[in-house]
Amino acid sequence: MAILDIVTFPSKVLREETKPITDFDQDLEKLVEDMIDTMRDAPGVGLAAPQVGVSKKLVVVEYGREEEDSFPKQLFVLANPEIVERSEETVRGVEGCLSVPDLVGSVDRARVVTVRAQDQHGKNLKIRAEGWLARIFQHEIDHINGILYTDRTREIWQPEPDELDTI
Ligand code: NI
Numbered sequence: 053m054a055i056l057d058i059v060t061f062p063s064k065v066l067r068e069e070t071k072p073i074t075d076f077d078q079d080l081e082k083l084v085e086d087m088i089d090t091m092r093d094a095p096g097v098g099l100a101a102p103q104v105g106v107s108k109k110l111v112v113v114e115y116g117r118e119e120e121d122s123f124p125k126q127l128f129v130l131a132n133p134e135i136v137e138r139s140e141e142t143v144r145g146v147e148g149c150l151s152v153p154d155l156v157g158s159v160d161r162a163r164v165v166t167v168r169a170q171d172q173h174g175k176n177l178k179i180r181a182e183g184w185l186a187r188i189f190q191h192e193i194d195h196i197n198g199i200l201y202t203d204r205t206r207e208i209w210q211p212e213p214d215e216l217d218t219i
Pocket of ligand 1: 148195
C-alpha cells in the first residue's frame with residue numbers, strides 16, 4: 053500500500069494524451085491499489101492516473117450516496133474507459149478536483165452516461181450511471197483526455213469547507 057503524490061494544476065501531465073492500458077499484469081494491479089489508497093486518503097471520490105503523474109487511461113471511482121441509486125458505496129476500476137452513450141439532458145452541478153485545490157466550479161454534464169471499459173484484469177465492463185456517479189465518470193474520463201473541469205466552467209469560487217466531495 054502506498055499513498056502517491058497528487059499532481060496539481062498547471063502540471064503538464066494533466067494535459068497529455070494518455071496511453072491505453074495493454075498489459076493487465078502485476079504492475080497494473082499495484083498501480084490500481086496505490087491509486088485506490090491515494091483516493092481514499094485524499095479523500096476523493098475519483099482519481100485518474102494522470103493525477104498521480106502516470107499518463108495512462110486508468111481511473112478509479114468510489115462513491116455512494118444514500119439519496120441516490122448509487123448507494124451503497126461501490127468501487128470501480130476502469131481501464132481504457134470511454135463514454136459510449138450520453139443523455140441529451142444535462143444537469144448543472146458543483147465540482148472540485150484534487151488537482152485544482154481549494155476551488156470549485158459549476159459544470160453542466162449529461163445526466164445519464166454509459167461507460168465502456170475494462171477492469172484491472174482486462175474483463176469488459178459496460179456501466180450505466182446517473183446523477184452524481186455519471187458526473188464523476190465524466191470528470192474522470194475528461195482527466196484521461198487532458199481536460200479539467202475548469203475548461204468547462206466560467207464560474208469558479210472558493211468553497212466552504214466540506215462543501216462537496218472532491219473528484
Ligand atoms: Ni479531478
